[in-house]
Amino acid sequence: MANYVGQRVKRTEDPRLIKGLAHYVDDIRLPDTLHVAFVRSVYAHARINSIDISEALNAPGVVAVYTGKDVAKIGPVPCASALPGLKVPDYRVLAQDKVYFVGQPIAAVVARDAYAARDALDLVMVDYDDLPVVVDVEAAAKGGPVIYEDFGDNIAYKLTAGEGDIDAALAASDHVLKQRIVHQRLAPVAMEGRGVLARYFPGEEELTLWSSTQIPHLMRTQVALMIGIPENKLRVITPEVGGGFGSKLNVYAEEALLGWISMQLAKPVKWIEGRRENIQATIHGRGQVGYVEIGCKNDGTITGLRYDVFADLGAYLQLLTPAIPTLTGLMLSGSYKIPAIQINVTGCFTNKMSTDAYRGAGRPEATYVVERAMDLVAAELGIDPAEVRRQNFPRADEFPFHTATGLDYDSGDYEAALNKAQAMIGYAELRKEQKKARAEGRLLGIGISTYVEICALGPSQAMPAGGWESATVRIEPTGKVTVLTGASPHGQGQETSFAQIAADELGVDLNDITVIHGDTGIVQYGIGTFGSRATAVGGTAVFIAIQKLKEKAHKIAAHILKTDVASVAFAGGHFSRAARADTTAASAPVVPVGEAPAGALPEPHTEGKSSLTIQEIALAAHIARELPPDTEPGLSATYFFEPKNFTFPFGTHIVVVEIDKETGDIKFLRYVAVDDCGKVINPMLVDGQLHGGIVQSLGQALFEEVVYDEQGQLVTGSLMDYALPRATHIPWLELGRTETPSPVNPLGVKGVGEAGTIGATPAIVGAIVDALAPYGVKHLDMPVKPETVWRILKGR
Amino acid sequence: MKRAISMSVNGVSQQHEVEPRLLLVHYLRDVLGLTGTHIGCETSLCGACTIFVDGQAVKSCTMLAVQADGAEVTTIEGMMKDGQLHPMQTGFWECHGLQCGYCTPGMIMAATQLIDRNANPSRAEIRHGLEGNLCRCTGYQHIVEAVEHAAKNSRG
Numbered sequence: 029m030a031n032y033v034g035q036r037v038k039r040t041e042d043p044r045l046i047k048g049l050a051h052y053v054d055d056i057r058l059p060d061t062l063h064v065a066f067v068r069s070v071y072a073h074a075r076i077n078s079i080d081i082s083e084a085l086n087a088p089g090v091v092a093v094y095t096g097k098d099v100a101k102i103g104p105v106p107c108a109s110a111l112p113g114l115k116v117p118d119y120r121v122l123a124q125d126k127v128y129f130v131g132q133p134i135a136a137v138v139a140r141d142a143y144a145a146r147d148a149l150d151l152v153m154v155d156y157d158d159l160p161v162v163v164d165v166e167a168a169a170k171g172g173p174v175i176y177e178d179f180g181d182n183i184a185y186k187l188t189a190g191e192g193d194i195d196a197a198l199a200a201s202d203h204v205l206k207q208r209i210v211h212q213r214l215a216p217v218a219m220e221g222r223g224v225l226a227r228y229f230p231g232e233e234e235l236t237l238w239s240s241t242q243i244p245h246l247m248r249t250q251v252a253l254m255i256g257i258p259e260n261k262l263r264v265i266t267p268e269v270g271g272g273f274g275s276k277l278n279v280y281a282e283e284a285l286l287g288w289i290s291m292q293l294a295k296p297v298k299w300i301e302g303r304r305e306n307i308q309a310t311i312h313g314r315g316q317v318g319y320v321e322i323g324c325k326n327d328g329t330i331t332g333l334r335y336d337v338f339a340d341l342g343a344y345l346q347l348l349t350p351a352i353p354t355l356t357g358l359m360l361s362g363s364y365k366i367p368a369i370q371i372n373v374t375g376c377f378t379n380k381m382s383t384d385a386y387r388g389a390g391r392p393e394a395t396y397v398v399e400r401a402m403d404l405v406a407a408e409l410g411i412d413p414a415e416v417r418r419q420n421f422p423r424a425d426e427f428p429f430h431t432a433t434g435l436d437y438d439s440g441d442y443e444a445a446l447n448k449a450q451a452m453i454g455y456a457e458l459r460k461e462q463k464k465a466r467a468e469g470r471l472l473g474i475g476i477s478t479y480v481e482i483c484a485l486g487p488s489q490a491m492p493a494g495g496w497e498s499a500t501v502r503i504e505p506t507g508k509v510t511v512l513t514g515a516s517p518h519g520q521g522q523e524t525s526f527a528q529i530a531a532d533e534l535g536v537d538l539n540d541i542t543v544i545h546g547d548t549g550i551v552q553y554g555i556g557t558f559g560s561r562a563t564a565v566g567g568t569a570v571f572i573a574i575q576k577l578k579e580k581a582h583k584i585a586a587h588i589l590k591t592d593v594a595s596v597a598f599a600g601g602h603f604s605r606a607a608r609a610d611t612t613a614a615s616a617p618v619v620p621v622g623e624a625p626a627g628a629l630p631e632p633h634t635e636g637k638s639s640l641t642i643q644e645i646a647l648a649a650h651i652a653r654e655l656p657p658d659t660e661p662g663l664s665a666t667y668f669f670e671p672k673n674f675t676f677p678f679g680t681h682i683v684v685v686e687i688d689k690e691t692g693d694i695k696f697l698r699y700v701a702v703d704d705c706g707k708v709i710n711p712m713l714v715d716g717q718l719h720g721g722i723v724q725s726l727g728q729a730l731f732e733e734v735v736y737d738e739q740g741q742l743v744t745g746s747l748m749d750y751a752l753p754r755a756t757h758i759p760w761l762e763l764g765r766t767e768t769p770s771p772v773n774p775l776g777v778k779g780v781g782e783a784g785t786i787g788a789t790p791a792i793v794g795a796i797v798d799a800l801a802p803y804g805v806k807h808l809d810m811p812v813k814p815e816t817v818w819r820i821l822k823g824r
Numbered sequence: 825m826k827r828a829i830s831m832s833v834n835g836v837s838q839q840h841e842v843e844p845r846l847l848l849v850h851y852l853r854d855v856l857g858l859t860g861t862h863i864g865c866e867t868s869l870c871g872a873c874t875i876f877v878d879g880q881a882v883k884s885c886t887m888l889a890v891q892a893d894g895a896e897v898t899t900i901e902g903m904m905k906d907g908q909l910h911p912m913q914t915g916f917w918e919c920h921g922l923q924c925g926y927c928t929p930g931m932i933m934a935a936t937q938l939i940d941r942n943a944n945p946s947r948a949e950i951r952h953g954l955e956g957n958l959c960r961c962t963g964y965q966h967i968v969e970a971v972e973h974a975a976k977n978s979r980g
Contacts, residue, residue: 038917045925046913046932048860048900055859143843219864219872219926219960270862270926271960303865519924519961712920719963720923747869747958755951755964784963 032528032538036712039524040538050268053223053240054300061225062091064286064299065145067135067152068308069127072163072379072740073175074156076125076134084137084151089144092293093152094136094285096122102288103254105281107345108492111354114185117176117377119344121254121281121288126159128175128343129380130742131308133281138289138297161379161740165317165340168376175343175377184341184375185350189357191432192368197332201323205404210809211316211393213340213734214727215750216386220270221301222310224283226290236263236549237287242276243556244516246493247283248548254284255291262287266546269518273724274385275310276518277558278347304746312734313386315340316353316393322401328409328416332368335360335397339375342382348389349382350375351492355390355482361431362398363442363480363678364420369432379740385558387724388481388785395479399790400807403797407806412459413794414450417478418443424768437480437676438778441704444766446478449680449702452764458684466802471687472697473799477791480678483705483779484772485559487671495671497561498554499569501530501577502664505650507643509534509541514554515566516546520717520781522562525709526570529775533574534642535601552666560677560779563709568773569669576665581645584663587656588634588648604639675770675778679703681722681791687799692818694730694796696759701787703763706770706778714780719761721784727753728785729792733811751811829893833858834902842889849873851889852899860900860929864958871957874930875899881937883930883956900929903936912936912974921970923961931957931967939975947972 044050081093105119123134135152139145160173168175168182175182198204218240225238235257241247244264252259269276282299290297301310318337324330339353357371402420406413422429424441431437450456458474465472488495498514511530515522527541544550554566578598585603586593596603634640634648645663648654652661684698701718708714731751735743744750769776789810796812797805803820818824826841833856840855852858852875863885864872873885876898903910912932915921922928931954938945938953945953950971951964959967 039920041925042917042922045922045928046900046909046916047904048858048929050925051859052862052926054853054863057857057859143845217960219870219924219958220862268925271924273960303867303870521923716920716923716962716966719965720961721963723963724960746867747865748867752958752960753963754958755954755968758951758964760947761963761965 032531033709035710037524037528037538037710039521040527041521041523052220052268052270053225053238056225056238056267058225058227058296061296061298062138062140062293063142063145064289064297065137065142065149066133067137067149067154068305069123069130069132069134071127071156071158072130072161073159074127075159076123076127077155077157079135080153081135084148087144087148087151089140090137090148091140092138094122094289095134096120096124099285099288102284105344106250106279106347107349108347109349109351110492111185111187111350114350115179117344121285130740131305131381136285136289138293163378163380163736163738163740165315165338165376165378168378169338169374175379182377184345184377187354187373188370189433190370191434192332194332194334194368194370197368198321198323198334201331202326203408204321204323205401205408206319206321207400207404207807209318209320209397209400211314211396212810213315213383214313214386214732215307215734216273216275216310216313217306217750217752218271218273218275221303221306222276222280222282223300224286225296225298226286227296228290228294230294234261234263235287235291236265237283238265238267239283240269240276241266242269242272242516242518242558244546244548245514245553246556247279250279251284251287255288263549266516272518273387274313274389274558277385277556278311307745307750308742309381311346311382311384313383314393315383316356318397320397320401322405324405324409326409328405328411328419330364330366330405330420333360333366333398333401334370336372339373340378340380340383341375342378342380344382346382346384349384352383352385352390356393358433358435359391359394359482360398361433362395363478364398365422366432380736387721388782389559391481391782392786392789395477395481395786396790399477399479399794403794404806413476414446414455417476418446435482436673438673438770438772439768440480440676440678441766441768442478442678445678445702445704446680448764448766449682449700452702452762453682453698453700455682471689471799473685473687473795473797475683475791475793475795475798477681477787477794479787480676481783481786482674483560483677484564484671484675485561486674494555496555496668497566497569498552498666498668499566499573500552500664500666501570501573503643503646505647507540507646509536511541511543511570512551513543513545513566513570514551515557515562516554517557517562520557520562521710521713522566525563525713526567528709529567529570530574533571535599536642560781564675564773564777564779565669565671567709567777568775569667571775572669573665573667576667577663580665581642581663583656583659584645584649585640588640588654589638601642602639603642603645671772673772675706675772677703677705677778677780677783679783679787681787683791683795685795685799687796687817689821692814692821694812694814694817698762699759700762700764702766703780703783703787704766704768705780705783707767707776709777715763717780718763718784721782722761722788723753723758725785725788726758726792728810729789730811827890829890831892831895831897833897834899844888844890846889847885848887848889848892849884852884858899858901862926862929864927869958870927871934872927872930874933874957876933881934900932903932910936911977914977915970915974919966919970919973921962921967927957927959931959935971935974939971939978943975943979945971945975
């Protein structure tokens with residue numbers, strides 16, 4: 029069998045997508061479907077005096093209107109993070125007596141078509157009294173109006189973590205550098221917004237929810253609890269999901285509400301989020317303002333790092349809102365030996381949409397802090413930024429490497445990635461060219477980031493709801509292979525990469541494998557796709573399930589071949605009495621179903637053979653007339669893989685920019701990224717993940733920012749105002765790779781979904797700062813707009 | 825008051841009475857059941873809803889169905905010919921020009937128009953030609969390669 033793993037295998041999910049025949053939630057049509065639209069708060073903080081729905085109820089096509097009092101029995105929107113002393117506001121699916129952010133759902137209008145529902149929104153009269161608003165996170169921490177009077181202040185939690193005596197470390201340093209660092213709020217903007225279709229069968233008392241989510245099983249558990257339906261009567265299906273980036277790693281008010289409304293009306297109901305709703309009421313990412321202090325010796329050795337950060341949580345806690353800054357704390361050692369590290373988090377309520385996991389989820393913030401701090405050290409000491417990084421790396425033979433944030437990095441060779449990136453870009457020459465350019469008055473900047481990230485989330489000890497992943501692999505009577513994965517991919521391509529793993533391990537053709545995911549009615553319980561975990565944890569579950577399946581097949585093969593297990597070898601899809609020399613033989617043919625009478629299973633022709641294909645074993649296992657004693661019929665295995673550690677991918681990104689002295693325009697000249705994500709299953713998919721991640725980073729560095737005004741009004745409420753990177757904004761990305769396998773799983777894979785968003789931002793900002801070094805610039809806040817640069821150049 | 829409209833969609837003649845305010849994309853998706861055309865922003869900024877109207881790539885989320893009365897419309901579902909993928913569809917598959925696939929139909933339509941107008945576009949020209957279409961997954965590089973692939977195969 030040809031080896032699929034490691035090859036650029038074209039995606040098996042693509043034909044339906046490129047033909048326009050795939051089904052996202054809104055593409056699923058059920059007869060008699062009613063449509064839901066939401067009245068959302070236009071105030072950031074207000075008391076609701078009254079809601080008049082009478083006119084809306086009489087509008088053409090309107091079937092029902094629900095407000096907060098109707099849904100008081102639905103449980104609160106859940107937060108899964110349990111931090112000590114955490115204050116948790118009561119987050120109802122429709123606002124009760126107050127609203128706390130612009131976009132908060134107040135009423136649900138149900139109508140016969142989406143246009144009628146939208147029309148009726150304008151007829152719902154909400155009488156508000158506006159209340160004082162808290163927008164700025166540092167102001168929220170220091171006092172000002174209190175959002176939740178019961179809590180006494182706006183601080184949701186405080187947390188301090190880290191190892192080593194940071195005060196002593198900084199006191200003993202030759203230099204201590206300080207910098208305020210802003211990680212602006214971002215909108216994830218999956219191209220498909222959220223959407224829910226719910227159908228309740230009153231006779232069977234069964235509810236099905238189609239939702240654009242990353243976590244069908246976790247959502248099933250939570251929604252069942254919220255609306256009081258037994259979990260085994262609720263089925264969650266994620267059809268095609270048009271991107272997530274963490275924004276669909278959540279349980280939202282609308283998901284529970286749609287299920288509940290369908291139960292009230294005994295009809296299918298659908299809600300498809302509009303883009304304005306998406307930017308208002310789907311979680312935001314980042315939203316931290318922090319103060320870093322880094323200590324170093326005169327020779328560049330880092331002695332300690334402290335980060336005091338104010339996390340802008342928003343008005344409510346969504347599923348993982350308070351946990352995101354803790355991930356920042358974990359990764360503050362970056363790819364360096366830092367003997368003492370301390371993070372002090374102050375999580376604050378503001379009158380804004382919640383922040384939560386957005387691609388990278390707390391780790392881009394950490395990397396940005398550490399990498400910017402390393403640049404400050406380099407500038408202070410006059411050492412090349414690449415060299416100050418190199419001299420603080422743990423060596424390749426120092427892994428597993430323990431950090432002062434309490435982690436044990438699994439494996440790494442940071443210097444190899446740095447060397448490769450420097451070679452690819454011609455670093456030494458580039459610095460000479462920069463010197464020459466500066467002499468000519470040109471503003472050429474070089475930025476570098478040597479990042480490490482935490483992936484394959486994660487051991488269950490470190491996760492709120494289990495960190496394992498599940499897989500079932502079965503070979504059907506006709507020899508087709510079905511893989512059920514608890515991971516729920518949404519664009520990453522695991523239908524292909526998991527089939528690659530299965531094809532190699534079973535010695536069958538890739539096209540005989542179907543990977544099924546995202547349906548709690550079919551797939552065993554799983555956790556989901558997020559935190560760069562699907563392949564490292566979910567792929568490993570597939571791999572080990574196959575080993576279990578093969579073990580059983582091996583016993584059956586020995587029985588049929590009338591020999592003992594030790595005398596049977598498996599290779600190239602065949603079980604044989606003697607070990608086959610040719611392990612790359614053509615794949616085992618599928619049992620010729622055509623030879624069997626219509627409607628009957630083919631007879632296993634096993635008599636007198638010295639070799640059997642795994643498909644022949646599968647058929648024999650289902651016919652079950654020739655099985656060893658005490659062997660269960662069928663050929664299927666399930667495995668729940670619990671990882672013992674996270675994985676830690678790493679790499680080096682180097683960026684070259686040139687700034688236009690007249691306009692402040694930032695032009696990319698080169699972008700080199702060397703990423704090490706462990707063993708690679710499909711290089712084409714890995715490249716795609718890196719490209720996408722880097723470009724989201726570039727969006728944060730240069731364009732993207734969720735802006736609320738001082739009244740808490742969302743200024744960037746549509747794609748007219750929220751600037752996403754477009755094709756013309758992107759430099760050609762030159763990718764390289766090193767491959768350091770992870771010892772954490774048998775595949776040796778680490779994860780790559782978030783690498784680009786973690787490694788790229790500091791390199792891009794670093795390059796701009798470097799270009800502006802002649803103007804005395806040492807740091808700039810994101811997004812770095814041409815206007816910012818122009819003001820520096822012109823001194824205005 | 826409803827208006828009678830007729831148009832050819834993917835070579836099939838269609839006649840319906842629709843509300844004058846019905847958007848063309850909703851006509852295609854909800855009346856004709858052609859759900860391959862997606863809606864991504866409702867403000868003509870993302871291009872997910874791109875289709876051909878009388879041979880011109882248009883964003884169908886900001887055009888009314890009644891404005892397409894009498895027109896010849898092609899959607900992503902009409903791109904295959906004789907059971908064969910359009911070279912642009914093949915290009916996207918070969919070069920991994922899609923991940924979640926949501927922007928893909930609109931991207932394929934816009935890119936097809938691009939190479940119809942310029943059979944041998946440079947990478948900069950491809951990027952410029954796709955500026956009206958947003959993709960959040962791919963970072964565009966594989967899309968640029970997909971368009972190059974399709975352009976090469978279309979030239980023969």
